[in-house]
Amino acid sequence: MASTTDTKNYKFNHSMLRVKDPKESVKFYSFLGMSLLKKLEFPDAKFDLYFLGFDSPKAVSAGNNLWDREGLIELTHNYGTENDPEYKINNGNVEPHRGFGHTCVSVDNLQAACARLEEAGYKFQKKLTDGRMRHIAFVLDPDGYWVELIGQKPVEETEGVTTTDLETYRMNHTMLRVKDAEKSLAFYRDLLGMTLFRTHEAPAAAFNLYFLGYPGASAAPGAGVGPPAEREGLLELTWNYGTEKDEAFSYHNGNAEPQGFGHICVSVDNLEAACARLEGLNVAWKKRLTDGRMKNVAFVLDPDGYWVELVQNERFTGKANF
Template identity: 80%
Template structure:
């Protein structure tokens, strides 16, 4: 394994959410065009992990090794929850447990894509025709997590199109709410090496959106809808001034969202670099039984998993 690390080699690999019934959840995400790429079973600990992502010949990460990808979703299933009538998921959007907001897919023809989802019987938090923002929709997965749907083309361009091609879809971004935008941007840029790609300031609404990723800044006039593996930070003005204010990290009860994950070129060197930057650790490599993963905490206490990209070692750590 390399003794040095370069953040230019890092990738925003996946976002983890807990699910009640993996059969229903896998079915939903496969309906959105994703493919089950890997399943990890831990019978002694009574949980399974399902990794899904876009894998068509035109997908950005299509055909790559699992940890050499961006834009994956990891579903965590704790055995028995599917038959427990009292088990519920925190989707991150209900007070007082807000924090994680949504995942987002970008599609070719948004009107046709939304109609296909609705015709299949899946529910929506927001349809295209709801509210003032007619260019985005939010579907609900089987656990009530919000999945934003955005178009890769102008809304007017796809208005009369009745077909949609799943092979063009992207797992575009994951959104989390942050208390202090300055602290969070510093962490994700200076510590984890991401690039700020786009800022949407909504002064009338009292919030800003920041889109970051491990990629080049788009050219003027070029959007980010064709990308995958981006992180959206949502900052509501004034939260940083309230000492008592905090967001729910998804890992305290009630649970739901678990973490985001960055894959790196050298796990040992990357963790040594993070140590030198005085990060807050949830789990160092040497902690516990799993010596192949580490977890750092961002300024809001969200967990960020660090794993080895097998492209640099030729070996799968899992």
Template identity: 70%
Template sequence: MTDTSKYKFNHTMLRVKDPQASVKFYKHLGMSLVNKFEFPDNKFDLYFLAYDSPKSVSKDNHWTDREGIIELTHNYGTENDPNYKPHNGNKEPQGFGHVCVSVDNIQAACKRLSDAGYRFQKKLEDGRMHHIAFALDPDDYWVEIIAMNPVDKTENVTETDPSTYRMNHTMMRVKDKDVSIKYYEDVFGMKLKRTSENKDAGFTLYFLGYGPASPQESANGVNPSADREGLLELTWNYGTEEKEGKVYHDGNSEPQGFGHICVSVDDLDAACKRFEEKGVNWKKRLTDGRMKNVAFILDPDGYWIEVIQNEKYKSAPGKY
């Protein structure tokens, strides 16, 4: 048996050019390197970063028993290739949008990033939305910055504590919001936590995840789930559901960048049997290839969803 209430939205994978520069950036955002896997025979390494301070949600948890991890994939040699640049998903062809970090005092947090020499796609003062910013990591992936505290009360606060930050959500664009929401609810057991309509701009945001429901009212007047980790934000641009064929880029066909999201489960074999019964579209079954302890499923837009064993519940065969 498998219990979807024990599932976790474990990580989001991004390909990077220079792992030293990327790890340094995410550490500056308060994250810690909680695991690293080296595959010299296959010429790539994986770096797993998460919030791991005493103030974090999952301090000292096994890496498979967390939400809000960022996995950086480095293919050997890219750091010395002048022509290599990961695709950030916001330039054409679009698909993946961003990861998001929620912070204590957003003005001070953004200044700290700027003072360290990091760039912004959108600063707080840009545009109409003065409660969010978008930083750029070394590969130009967008990192949304949102506030956990009321924005109007932190304007004159000069201190920020990165150990309190959260890796709040990962955003992907979807063609048909009804199809995608039903899929993540029915197949992966996620729940719709919050909806944010932006009718004037022609899009709506849907936030799904595990765990308790998000409060309906917001502490900061903007985002009632800013203190959460491990949310999946689906962005639906009005009218895309009427288009023929595939609308969005999965990040794994060229040009590559974003790779996948990952859900950890209580019983990997039982979960995969349940997925089979649900009629999912497999990219890789457990029995395929050499790695018998990971599976990959394709969602309705073709995004890859990795499925792994949560070691808290059961020892997975072999080493991931």
């Protein structure tokens, strides 16, 4: 393996969420069409990790090794929380602990997908018919995390169609609120090598949305990289105007109490070289490779203090990380 690193090989691998009861959470995401790809157990440390993603023959990353994918969800279960009546997750959307906003799944038929979830008894933060925005919905997972649902086609084209094909679903994006858009864009573009695919400006509502991701292997023909809604593994940054001017303003990173969202993860071609490159760019570290017992993961901090995990893509080494 070469001793260099190229951000063109990087992938936005997963988003980590802490959960109270893994059985209920896995059931929910499986109902959304995801497969449990791997479970990592750490009984000595009293936690388990569940990695879920879309893995049908129609999925973008179908059949790839765990770290050679984009758009995964990592569920972290700390033993005993399922039996603790006082334990509650911070979903990132309640003051004063806002920060992480939601994950998003794009679907072939938005109306039918929403009807299926509603019939199964899952609650919604926002139904299609709520408010003025009739082209998005938010379903709640068992811990109250928001999962946005968007259509891969305009809702007008799927009106009256009652079927939905789970094999066409994509884990489209993860949304984080950021204080200073320019600082965050510089971090994700210049340091982590992401591309800014789309900007949505909403001056009347005083916010902008920025969608970033890695072109990489998913740019291959037929890999579902047409319109943004057909992609997987995007990062949405939400900037509310004026926050950058308030020195006292900050977002909750999900890892301070009360906890919830944990981190996003980027898989790289050469972990040691990637970390050395970032060291040279003076990033802020939460955990270097040499820190602690786990020598195969590192964590850098983005401008808002969100944790970004770095892990080796096994395709470049031919050996397992865990």
